[in-house]
Amino acid sequence: MKRRDFSMAAASLGLLPLVAPSHAQQRPPKAGTDYIALGKPAPVDTPAGKVEVVEFFSYNCPHCAAFEPQLEAWIKKLPPHVNFKRIPVPFVGNDTEAKQRLYYTLEAMGKVDEFQPKIFDAIHKQRQPLTGDAGILAWVEKQPGLDAKKFAELYKSFSVSGKAKRAAQLTSDYQVAGVPAIGVAGRWYVDGDTAGNLDRALQVTDFLIGEARKG
Template sequence: MKRRDFSLAAASLGLLPLATPALAQNRPPKAGTDYIVLGKPAPVDSPPGKVEVVEFFSYNCPHCAAFEPQLEAWLKHLPPQAAFRRIPVPFVGNDTETKQRLYYTLEAMGKVDDYQLKLFQAIHQERQNLFGDAAILAWSEKQPGLDAKKFADLFKSFSIVGKAKRATQLTGDYQVAGVPALGVAGRWYIDGDTAGSLEKMLQVTEALIGEARKG
């Protein structure tokens, strides 16, 4: 979803397959057409020798909700030389900082894998009103296996607020125009507009991982 108008129709997203063919079967991606080269490299937070792949997303974004199952299927085949992380963006909706803290609280508790898809489903399919701090804390109290007190303490903590601020900074460093979007190696930015579709966005990312490994 764009900061302004988003050009991909949600209905079309559901037609994309969960697996993506290798980009090598098509033409190589082109800078300025399929992806954007950052004018100034963005900070990376990956181990030495790893190529960082960053997903920019928002729980409030219906396009991110449609993309998430495809992304999770793709991540199962992520090259061992790549390191993946998610960045919740500071736009899409009026409770963006709340949603950023929601993500980082789950991450701190080691619960992202358990709740990432469930949150998208709750918001976009079940139409649960998960808006604002009080609603998120009430949601946490209803989740089996989730320590609601620990969640609340982390959710309000300075460390989680700090992570949300750094996410906002990285979103600016990558000049993210809309979500879902991907960044590679602090050098390249890809979204559905540049690549032409969300399926091709993953293909372009695969090719850029290979390019980054060359040095």
Template structure:
């Protein structure tokens, strides 16, 4: 979802279907400037030598991200061991972006992202719960079996989580993210549904770029 197009009112209309790639999109060669963008200035990476970093830029407030999530989960399970996948919550989409960024990083600090990432999307976009702002988020967490609400509340406003949210904001700028969901590869390349032609094909383009990154 593009920065200029989003409103929470629009999100309340429900999930939008992901466009399926046409045969022509699947068959055409993958090219820089068409299917993906080359960053003018490399973005910082946080992986050791020999590893390829892949970032997914997303927002809990974004219906497209919610619809894309099952595909991402299935795709991540098939990634080779030399790929390091990380999610980056963006500082746009909605009016409580800071809270949503800290929401993600508090879950990450508790080791609960895999378990609760789908649940958060479901709560917002299927159950239509109002999880806007700190108080609403903390109230929802208190009702979740398997989440230590006290620990979450401490982490939610902790220095480390706030710092990670600020870094996420900087990475969003470094990758010149125009909308979500989007993907960044190796600090060098940017892909989204517009560049690739569809979100399905975006993952194919990322697979191609991972191979390119391995070449050096």
């Protein structure tokens, strides 16, 4: 979802198709067409010999919710030399910092994998009022398997707020235009617009991972 498009509330999820046409799948990825080479490298935080791949997303974004199952399947097939991270962006909606802290609190608790789909479902399918600090904390109180007291402590912590600020900076470094989007090795940026659709965006990401391994 583009920054400028959120006010439209994405009544249609068809703005960024998930499945690529067969002819597009055969075309080799090209800089400036299928992906963007950053003029200034973005910082990476990953061990030597690893390729950092980051997904920029927002819990408020319906495209991110629709993309999540496909992304999860792709993540499971990533080779061991890829270090995958999620970055919640500071746009899409009016409670962006709260949603960023929601993600980083779950990360600190080791609960992202379990609750990532549940949050998307709560917001986009069940239409629950998971908005702002009050809405998030009220939702957490009702979740089995989630320690609400610990969550509240971490949610308000300096470390979680610091991670949200760093996420905002990395979003700027990659010049993220909309979500979902993917950054590779601090050098390349791809999304559904550059690649043509989100299915091909993952194919382009696979290609860029290979390019990063070359040096």
